[in-house]
Amino acid sequence: xxxxxxxxxxxxxxxxxxxxxxxxxxxxxxxxxxxxxxxxxxxxxxxxxxxxxxxxxxxxxxxxxxxxxxxxxxxxxxxxxxxxxxxxxxxxxxxxxxxxxxxxxxxxxxxxxxxxxxxxxxxxxxxxxxxxxxxxxxxxxxxxxxxxxxxxxxxxxxxxxxxxxxxxxxxxxxxxxxxxxxxxxxxxxxxxxxxxxxxxxxxxxxxxxxxxxxxxxxxxxxxxxxxxxxxxxxxxxxxxxxxxxxxxxxxxxxxxxxxxxxxxxxxxxxxxxxxxxxxxxxxxxxxxxxxxxxxxxxxxxxxxxxxxxxxxxxxxxxxxxxxxxxxxxxxxxxxxxxxxxxxxxxxxxxxxxxxxxxxxxxxxxxxxxxxxxxxxxxxxxxxxxxxxxxxxxxxxxxxxxxxxxxxxxxxxxxxxxxxxxx
Ligand code: S3P
Numbered sequence: 001x002x003x004x005x006x007x008x009x010x011x012x013x014x015x016x017x018x019x020x021x022x023x024x025x026x027x028x029x030x031x032x033x034x035x036x037x038x039x040x041x042x043x044x045x046x047x048x049x050x051x052x053x054x055x056x057x058x059x060x061x062x063x064x065x066x067x068x069x070x071x072x073x074x075x076x077x078x079x080x081x082x083x084x085x086x087x088x089x090x091x092x093x094x095x096x097x098x099x100x101x102x103x104x105x106x107x108x109x110x111x112x113x114x115x116x117x118x119x120x121x122x123x124x125x126x127x128x129x130x131x132x133x134x135x136x137x138x139x140x141x142x143x144x145x146x147x148x149x150x151x152x153x154x155x156x157x158x159x160x161x162x163x164x165x166x167x168x169x170x171x172x173x174x175x176x177x178x179x180x181x182x183x184x185x186x187x188x189x190x191x192x193x194x195x196x197x198x199x200x201x202x203x204x205x206x207x208x209x210x211x212x213x214x215x216x217x218x219x220x221x222x223x224x225x226x227x228x229x230x231x232x233x234x235x236x237x238x239x240x241x242x243x244x245x246x247x248x249x250x251x252x253x254x255x256x257x258x259x260x261x262x263x264x265x266x267x268x269x270x271x272x273x274x275x276x277x278x279x280x281x282x283x284x285x286x287x288x289x290x291x292x293x294x295x296x297x298x299x300x301x302x303x304x305x306x307x308x309x310x311x312x313x314x315x316x317x318x319x320x321x322x323x324x325x326x327x328x329x330x331x332x333x334x335x336x337x338x339x340x341x342x343x344x345x346x347x348x349x350x351x352x353x354x355x356x357x358x359x360x361x362x363x364x365x366x367x368x369x370x371x372x373x374x375x376x377x378x379x380x381x382x383x384x385x386x387x388x389x390x391x392x393x394x395x396x397x398x399x400x401x402x403x404x405x406x407x408x409x410x411x412x413x414x415x416x417x418x419x420x421x422x
Contacts (some may be wrong), residue, residue, distance in 0.1 A: 003387075003406045004392025010244030010292070010382035011421060017235055018413045019044035019362040020253050022163070022227040023191050023283070025052050025091050028221040029099050029171065030195055031072030032061045035218035038072040042225040047411045048089035055084040055096060059107075079105040083143070086111045088340060088411045090381070091164055094123045095192075096167025102175030104149030109142060114340055114382055116142045122160065123168045127152050130180075153178035153212075160335065161186030161308045163257075166210075167353045173212040174201060182210045186308045189257040193280040195223065224280035228254035231348060231413045232288065233261055234388050237316045238420060239290040240270050241323050241396040246291040248275065254286045260309030264317055265302040268324060269293070269363055294396075299326030299369050307333045311370040315389040318347045320355045321367040323396060340408075341381035350378050350390060354401070376402040388416060395422065 024044040031038035060078035111244035113299040113414040124134040133147040153176045158166045170192050172182035196203045202213035232252045276287040281338040336343040348360040353376040378390040383406045394401030409416050
């Protein structure tokens with residue numbers, strides 16, 4: 001399905017964007033392994049999370065899902081009687097590989113055409129070092145055949161800064177003999193750590209080191225899922241760039257390992273106001289007020305240290321950079337090539353088709369902002385964040401952009417158009 005951008009209106013009022021995808025996947029997986037009852041409030045209702053829910057059920061979780069409340073009864077992890085298909089979700093596939101590696105079961109994990117192109121050695125290698133048997137297609141890709149059980153703790157340095165790899169090892173370590181130590185020098189998102197602390201697992205976090213011991217989780221757990229900062233990012237961008245906008249976003253997760261975009265926006269000269277702070281379990285949450293500021297914003301050199309905490313927001317940051325005066329450079333972001341699409345290639349190729357001056361680097365790009373773009377067709381390779389970023393860009397410029405494969409938006413943000421009032 002295609003979406004064609006055109007005339008747009010300012011965004012005003014209050015809204016709550018879709019719930020956090022990262023926390024939703026983790027909450028379901030924790031529910032699968034928790035021997036007690038798990039209640040989840042505000043689980044994200046999007047394709048990626050629905051896949052994880054279905055796969056948790058195939059692995060033995062008894063899940064009831066009524067509107068805002070999802071409950072998972074005491075589960076016993078069982079061998080699935082069919083392939084576990086994670087669709088488009090790298091988080092689902094990689095984290096679940098870590099969960100099932102801890103049990104003496106045979107299972108096969110696969111995904112859609114995009115996920116089957118993404119690297120899987122990054123999780124298979126450490127999980128095999130822990131004692132699991134994992135066979136990957138061409139030794140690199142899904143489908144993966146996994147036989148788990150009898151794991152031992154390892155020392156792992158998360159040098160690529162992947163929260164998915166770190167979390168897969170953390171889940172596996174709960175069923176491993178001995179200590180597992182993970183060093184996370186780049187400080188990737190830490191939702192798994194926070195949820196495991198809340199679950200009273202044997203976990204200690206000291207600086208950028210995480211130490212875990214075998215743990216039986218047997219608690220009545222209540223998990224509240226905040227709105228997803230990565231979804232809020234699109235609304236924030238639209239409000240900053242579309243004259244006349246002012247909007248309050250409710251209950252947005254502002255975990256510091258996720259909000260690098262707020263610092264990047266400050267460097268662009270924009271200010272987002274925090275109007276209320278809360279806590280959902282161990283996760284910091286806030287209401288954010290955003291108003292039109294495009295004329296005060298200027299391009300900048302984005303420090304490499306901010307890349308990891310803004311990794312999923314780089315496509316929308318690129319759209320902002322294209323709409324404001326001056327040059328923006330981003331380097332040290334090679335991981336973008338291994339996301340739902342090769343995001344560096346698609347950002348540069350699509351911006352170039354709009355007449356925006358940009359340069360592609362192996363690990364980033366440079367974009368020169370403009371006040372005029374030309375109409376074009378946008379290729380998305382079924383990547384939700386590329387689709388949403390170019391819908392925002394086309395709408396603030398009020399140009400005719402034909403965005404392909406917008407079904408991908410269902411993977412993370414089903415009420416995107418509704419929230420944008422488009
Ligand atoms: C995620 C981690 C990040 C991020 C992805 C979600 C998670 O991926 O890009 O959208 O929930 O752990 P990597 O861990 O591969 O960097």
